[in-house]
Amino acid sequence: MILLTGTSDALRITTSSAATLDVHTSWVDNLSGSITPGRTNTQISTATTTTVVSSPAASTQRAVESLTVRNTHASLGSDVTVLHTDGTTVVSIYRITLLPGEGVAYDKSSFAWAPTTTSTVSALIAAALPSMYSPAAVGQWYMNPLTVAIRTLAPTLNRLYLYPIFSGPSGCSIDRFDVTTTIAGTATAVARFGLWKIDNQAAPFTWVTGSQFATLTFDAGVVATDSVAGTKTVTPSPTQAVAANTWFAVGVVHQVAATATCNVTGASGSARFSPLGNGSAIGGGSTSPGLSLYQDSVTGALGAFTPNGVINTDGGAGFRRSA
Numbered sequence: 001m002i003l004l005t006g007t008s009d010a011l012r013i014t015t016s017s018a019a020t021l022d023v024h025t026s027w028v029d030n031l032s033g034s035i036t037p038g039r040t041n042t043q044i045s046t047a048t049t050t051t052v053v054s055s056p057a058a059s060t061q062r063a064v065e066s067l068t069v070r071n072t073h074a075s076l077g078s079d080v081t082v083l084h085t086d087g088t089t090v091v092s093i094y095r096i097t098l099l100p101g102e103g104v105a106y107d108k109s110s111f112a113w114a115p116t117t118t119s120t121v122s123a124l125i126a127a128a129l130p131s132m133y134s135p136a137a138v139g140q141w142y143m144n145p146l147t148v149a150i151r152t153l154a155p156t157l158n159r160l161y162l163y164p165i166f167s168g169p170s171g172c173s174i175d176r177f178d179v180t181t182t183i184a185g186t187a188t189a190v191a192r193f194g195l196w197k198i199d200n201q202a203a204p205f206t207w208v209t210g211s212q213f214a215t216l217t218f219d220a221g222v223v224a225t226d227s228v229a230g231t232k233t234v235t236p237s238p239t240q241a242v243a244a245n246t247w248f249a250v251g252v253v254h255q256v257a258a259t260a261t262c263n264v265t266g267a268s269g270s271a272r273f274s275p276l277g278n279g280s281a282i283g284g285g286s287t288s289p290g291l292s293l294y295q296d297s298v299t300g301a302l303g304a305f306t307p308n309g310v311i312n313t314d315g316g317a318g319f320r321r322s323a
Contacts, residue, residue, distance in 0.1 A: 001108045002064040004056050008087025011053035011064060013044065016079035017245060019071050019100070020045045025053045026066045032059065049083070070103035075201030076245060080104065082111075100202060134168040135321045141178070143318045144250075146274055146291045151313060152182050154261045155254045160298040161315035162196065162214070162251035162305055163291065164204050171244040175322035177234045179252060179315070181225050185260035190222040193234050193317060194302040195242075196249040204247035205275035207293055207307050214249050214305040225260040239322055251305065252317035253298045262316035276310050 002011060004027075015021060023042040028035060042052050056062035069080055082094040094111050096104050105112050135142040144163040155161065177193035196214035198204045207213045220236040242248050254260070274289030290310035 004062040007055050010051050010055050010085050012051050012083040014049045014081040016047050017076050019073040019076035019078035022070045023052050024068045027062050027064045030061045067106040071098040073100050133166040141320050144314050154259045155315045158299050160253040160295040161292045162249045164249050167242040167246040172321050173239050173241045173323035174319050175239040176320035178318045180231045180263045181229045181260035183261035184229050185225045186258040187226050189226040189257040191225050191254050192222045193220040193252050196305050198247040212304050212306050219302040250319050252315035264313050264316040
């Protein structure tokens, strides 16, 4: 068991995010043979250090019999570190990452992880999976993480192409968007870029035709694509910061006039799994994986994203992480 034997002893928990945690502790005080049970309920919703079992009174020994921590948040995970302090020295006695719905329990002698009913992998593996979709390095450019290959084609006029990205454990900031054209569009052709927050943070690749998928957070404006071919860049003002552990989306729509021919990510007859699905029956791999969602008839300023379907290409949007 965990003992608090001095008036400066305490049991604390450090959390790493704004996930909502329910904490329960049960303990027993012994004052010269007089036994008094007690319990404490604590709710935590910030990245902080919280005392969950306070110090006993003088000449009293407090034995922590049980400790349970459950993440009740719908989408955020949190690192949970259990600390013991004697008032001078603080030691870490247990650490775990709790995903939404998961918990951990201590019962006199050991800690036990309590997965959700749908968990099939360990918490650490599950927490690592989003990193495959995260722009990890500052100062680097990124493209659609579902990329299979680069194709050269003219995106459909007024079709908004959007792909999911994960911000990572520290969040990220975006200070550039770009598209590379190989043949200029007709006069007045432009590309418009935007950022969205995916509505269902717990299931960021789940979508339904005609139902809102993501909420617009920033319309970065347009860049002309009707001049000399090359890389066209938009600088958002201000630089866009995305909170930690957030699924967001980058999108581009080519507007006004016949679109430029661009370098885009694409797949034609490629046999590869996509979490967004395929646009038609697979038939032994005869169709291509979905690389982006699309919304048609987007002719002006951007708004909430409601997909018309999934497609095996995108609009060629890239972005740069600045922080």
